[in-house]
Amino acid sequence: MPQTLLHSPADIVRQALIDLGAVTADGAWPCYATHEPDTPDDVVTVYNTQDGDDDGRSFPDGDADCHWGLQIRVRSAREDEGWAKAHALRKAVLGVHLRDVSVADTGYVIYNFSSVRQVWALGTETPQSDRLIFVINFTAAVRPSS
Amino acid sequence: MFNFFQAKFKGLDTLKVRLQKPGRFAGVRFKSGKMSGRAEVGYEAPYAIYVHENMAMRHPRGGQAKYLTAALTAHRSRLQNQIIDDVRRGVSTVEEALQRAGEDLLDESKKLVPVDTGFLRDSGYVKVF
Numbered sequence: 001m002p003q004t005l006l007h008s009p010a011d012i013v014r015q016a017l018i019d020l021g022a023v024t025a026d027g028a029w030p031c032y033a034t035h036e037p038d039t040p041d042d043v044v045t046v047y048n049t050q051d052g053d054d055d056g057r058s059f060p061d062g063d064a065d066c067h068w069g070l071q072i073r074v075r076s077a078r079e080d081e082g083w084a085k086a087h088a089l090r091k092a093v094l095g096v097h098l099r100d101v102s103v104a105d106t107g108y109v110i111y112n113f114s115s116v117r118q119v120w121a122l123g124t125e126t127p128q129s130d131r132l133i134f135v136i137n138f139t140a141a142v143r144p145s146s
Numbered sequence: 147m148f149n150f151f152q153a154k155f156k157g158l159d160t161l162k163v164r165l166q167k168p169g170r171f172a173g174v175r176f177k178s179g180k181m182s183g184r185a186e187v188g189y190e191a192p193y194a195i196y197v198h199e200n201m202a203m204r205h206p207r208g209g210q211a212k213y214l215t216a217a218l219t220a221h222r223s224r225l226q227n228q229i230i231d232d233v234r235r236g237v238s239t240v241e242e243a244l245q246r247a248g249e250d251l252l253d254e255s256k257k258l259v260p261v262d263t264g265f266l267r268d269s270g271y272v273k274v275f
């Protein structure tokens with residue numbers, strides 16, 4: 001069984017992205033988890049996409065490995081800015097390795113992000129608006145800090 | 147005797163069965179004569195990927211985003227074992243086993259597809275290579 005997370009992977013990854021400086025909590029390019037607000041136009045949201053898959057066990061200690069499915073969604077009023085932000089986030093995600101993250105005083109370790117797909121441009125936010133949507137799908141290996 | 151070393155799902159919509167060491171596979175029937183097979187499950191509606199990837203879209207008439215990935219995740223182990231069992235017991239060729247597994251996956255996915263006109267759901271397909 002995967003180790004129990006007290007926070008959702010989306011919350012943990014959101015905090016990691018804020019810590020990396022790729023997004024903010026409430027400034028330019030604010031980042032949210034699981035729910036995308038209608039404003040501002042330029043916003044990043046992290047979603048949980050599937051339950052963790054047990055991917056076998058660690059040989060030294062027998063702990064189950066688990067990869068959580070996630071999606072980063074970028075919404076922007078401008079195509080060029082949204083595209084650039086999405087690619088910058090993808091690059092930031094690819095660089096993560098053994099990163100400590102704290103969510104509400106609970107510590108986690110993000111071992112890495114894997115199966116990081118290319119940025120997909122989904123087009124406009126039809127029918128709600130003409131804002132552009134970009135998504136990045138990936139999985140994350142996350143555990144509570146011991 | 148024969149052994150299956152891998153029956154795995156790769157990517158968003160592709161099922162793959164990889165058979166290793168083909169010289170040992172006496173008794174495994176390949177209709178096409180090939181030593182490996184692949185099935186593809188997907189949706190042909192032009193907006194299929196938009197609906198699949200749009201986590202912010204609401205579906206008041208039911209359904210959800212990730213309608214194919216979620217079905218694959220939920221039924222991956224069962225379908226892998228089904229493919230292996232079908233071929234190992236000799237009840238079907240690899241192609242037939244892949245076709246059946248692909249159709250099963252498509253059926254499970256269709257339960258999750260958001261429905262408005264039904265066009266997206268009806269655009270689902272299975273293709274065996």
